[in-house]
Amino acid sequence: MAKLKTAFVILVLTLSVALLCACAKTGQYFIFGTFVDIKIDGAGGGSKLKEVESKLKELESRFSVALNSSEVYKINSAKAGEAVAVSDELLDILKVCEEVYNISNGLFDITVLPLVELWGFDAAFYNSFAPETLPDIEEIRDTLEYVGFDKITIDYEGKTVVKSDDRVKIDVGAVAKGYAVGAAANLCGSLKSLINIGGNIAAVNGEYKIGIASPREGKAYFGSFELKAGQTVSTSGDYERCYFKDGVRYCHVINPKTGLPAGVVYDDEERRYKNEENPLISATVITEGKYSYCDAISTALLLLGFDKGEKLLKELGLKGVLIKADLNYTAVCGLELTLK
Amino acid sequence: MKEKAKNIFSVFKWGDLIILLILIVSLALAIYYFAKPQEGGTVEIYLDGKLYRSVSLNQDTEIDINGHNKVKIEGGEVYMLYSDCDGGDCLKMGKISKEGGMIVCLPNRVVVKIVSGDLDAIT
Numbered sequence A: 001m002a003k004l005k006t007a008f009v010i011l012v013l014t015l016s017v018a019l020l021c022a023c024a025k026t027g028q029y030f031i032f033g034t035f036v037d038i039k040i041d042g043a044g045g046g047s048k049l050k051e052v053e054s055k056l057k058e059l060e061s062r063f064s065v066a067l068n069s070s071e072v073y074k075i076n077s078a079k080a081g082e083a084v085a086v087s088d089e090l091l092d093i094l095k096v097c098e099e100v101y102n103i104s105n106g107l108f109d110i111t112v113l114p115l116v117e118l119w120g121f122d123a124a125f126y127n128s129f130a131p132e133t134l135p136d137i138e139e140i141r142d143t144l145e146y147v148g149f150d151k152i153t154i155d156y157e158g159k160t161v162v163k164s165d166d167r168v169k170i171d172v173g174a175v176a177k178g179y180a181v182g183a184a185a186n187l188c189g190s191l192k193s194l195i196n197i198g199g200n201i202a203a204v205n206g207e208y209k210i211g212i213a214s215p216r217e218g219k220a221y222f223g224s225f226e227l228k229a230g231q232t233v234s235t236s237g238d239y240e241r242c243y244f245k246d247g248v249r250y251c252h253v254i255n256p257k258t259g260l261p262a263g264v265v266y267d268d269e270e271r272r273y274k275n276e277e278n279p280l281i282s283a284t285v286i287t288e289g290k291y292s293y294c295d296a297i298s299t300a301l302l303l304l305g306f307d308k309g310e311k312l313l314k315e316l317g318l319k320g321v322l323i324k325a326d327l328n329y330t331a332v333c334g335l336e337l338t339l340k
Numbered sequence B: 001m002k003e004k005a006k007n008i009f010s011v012f013k014w015g016d017l018i019i020l021l022i023l024i025v026s027l028a029l030a031i032y033y034f035a036k037p038q039e040g041g042t043v044e045i046y047l048d049g050k051l052y053r054s055v056s057l058n059q060d061t062e063i064d065i066n067g068h069n070k071v072k073i074e075g076g077e078v079y080m081l082y083s084d085c086d087g088g089d090c091l092k093m094g095k096i097s098k099e100g101g102m103i104v105c106l107p108n109r110v111v112v113k114i115v116s117g118d119l120d121a122i123t
Ligand SMILES: [Zn+2]
Pocket: B083, B085, B086, B088, B089, B090, B091, B104, B105, B106, B107, B108
């Protein structure tokens, strides 16, 4: 009888430990040049985590600018007129890119890669450093000649991409992270989970308290809101992947029309780059599902600026937060933001 | 069924059940307090994608990561003090102090980030 009692006690204790520990499985990886944080609740979370990780790695190998086996690399190294076969997944992404290109009057443009490189940003890497010398304005104007979404032709039925100029290069980084968030969210199915790929976040079957990163020093974070089940959020800011040179801030989001980073202008008289007066420095958008779209819209907003960005959010009926350099902000379409 | 129930009660005395209950409750509390994030942010250090150390941002300290990297926490700021990586990019990253802030040493597969005390994630 004593043996039975001991066995029972051990069983109950083991079960309670197992139950308490099984409530959340988390995984952290470095994929897409950024930090990936995944939390899955409930039974089967552990094996689901493995599935999600391998899916994310597969997507990275497909969409990476840097890996010479990727589909994007094949497009970038193709000659003009050459039809490059692409997967359904890349076509899904390109479709969203085309949609947001049109919505943003051409400001969201995946063909900016040559400019991104010219400014010294490494599309596949998190850290960014000021180059020895900034690109010359003439160099930028020359590069603009082969930047433009109209320089690639997408055949959605034939599943090919054709460039009109050898030098055209694309980077789907501004939408692939959102796409990957969606793929991970779909894999989680009915499990309660939180997916975070470099600030592109999805709430799956649960509600989570999300903070908007503080764009400038002073606060731990700017404010917080509830991300409801099925919703996704993305933020673009001039404070991520940026460098300073002679007191001017240069961020990795490049305007395809001017060739300059968001929030930067060129002074023709003084012949130098300057930061805009009180530019938009952080753009957050929340959508119901539509993960890639959400990611792309946040980039488009940063390039559109405060007034046009606010107008676009209202037109599209999307919740969002836009913050200016003086930290004045607007929360659009009824988003309840609690300031920190 | 009745027989079985009777058996269990004949094996356990009320005292046993109370001790068992106390054990389970204290275990639950212990896990809750260990897992509970600290106020004012926590510095998490990841090595090869796995949590290596987790320290309060308010606690001034120096953390050695297998002799390859050294992270310094001082006055609510975090920076990479030493790294044997090629190029030493992580050493040039400067200090981080805001939630969501991150320093990456890609060659050594080290990620240092500040996570929030009261948030689920930062966008
Ligand atoms: Zn390093």
